[in-house]
Amino acid sequence: MKFATYSSEGATYYGAVTDAGLIALNDRFPEWSTLFDAVQADGLGKLAEAAEGRPVTHSDVTYEMVLPNARRILCVGVNFPDRNAEYKDGSAQPKYMSLFPRFASGFTGHDRPLIRPPENQTLDYEGEVAIVIGKGGRRIKQSDAYDHIAALTLCNEGTIRDWVRHAKFNVTQGKNWDKSGAMGPWLVPFTEAAQLDEARIVTRVNGAVRQDDVLSRMMHPIRREIEYISTFMTLEPGDIIVTGTPTGSGARLDPPQYLKPGDVVEVEVDGIGILRNTVEDEAV
Known part of the structure; x- marks a missing residue:
C-alpha cells in the first residue's frame, strides 16, 4: 500500500493511495496530524490496516510534497561512476561521499510545476530515489542499515546550476x-x-530518456550511506536521504539543456512509481 500527503477543496490530508482514489486517514489517527508524524511513530503498518475496507474519500486531489514538514533532508552527490566522469577532472572514485542539505520548502508535489526563478534560468533535473528513515540510530552497521528504512519515494532534485558555483x-x-x-x-x-x-x-x-541507470552501480551504496551518515549524526525517524542521481543531467549535455516552461519531467522506478512535474516561471 502507498501513502501520500494531498489537498482537496482547500484542506490537507494524508492517506492511502488506491487505483480508485485516495482514502483519508487523518480522522482515524488524531494523534498524528501529518504523515511525518505517522512515520516518526512507526505507524505505516497501522495506516495500512486502517485503510483496509474503507471507501475512497477523494478522487480529485492535488499531491503535496510527500513529507512537507520533514525536518532533515540530506542529499548524496556524484554517486554514480559515469556521473563522476562527467566532471572530467581525472579523479578516481572518491573515498568519501559528498553530502549537502536540502529543505522541505525546496520541494513541491507530484503533477505540480517546478518553479524557475527570474534570477537565473539554469534549472536542471536530477532523478533520484529517496529513503525515509523509520528507526533511528547512531553508528549503524551496513549489515543492519536496511532495518532502519521505513519507506521509499522519488525525488527530482531540481538545481539552479549557476548558483551552486557562487x-x-x-x-x-x-x-x-x-x-x-x-x-x-x-x-x-x-x-x-x-x-x-x-x-x-x-x-x-x-518523453526523451535523459538518465537511465541501476542503483546497484552506486559508488556509495545505500547501506554505506546510512552507515556513514549515522557516524556523525544520530539518524531519526522521518529523516530523508536522497541517494544520488545518474549521469545525464541537462548541465552535462553538449550544449547544456536546461528546463524551460512547458517541459515535462518524469522520474520512474519500478515498484515505486512515476514522479511527474511540469515547469513554470515564478510569478513575480
Missing part, C-alpha cells in the same frame, strides 16, 4: 530555491532488499 566549498544555495524540486508522489513501505538492490531509475524530459 562559493568554493558548498552548493546549498543552488539546491534550495523554493519549489525547484519535487518529492513523491507517495511513500512505498520498504519490505525487502530487492526494492533497492534491483531498482532501475529512469528520468525523461518531454
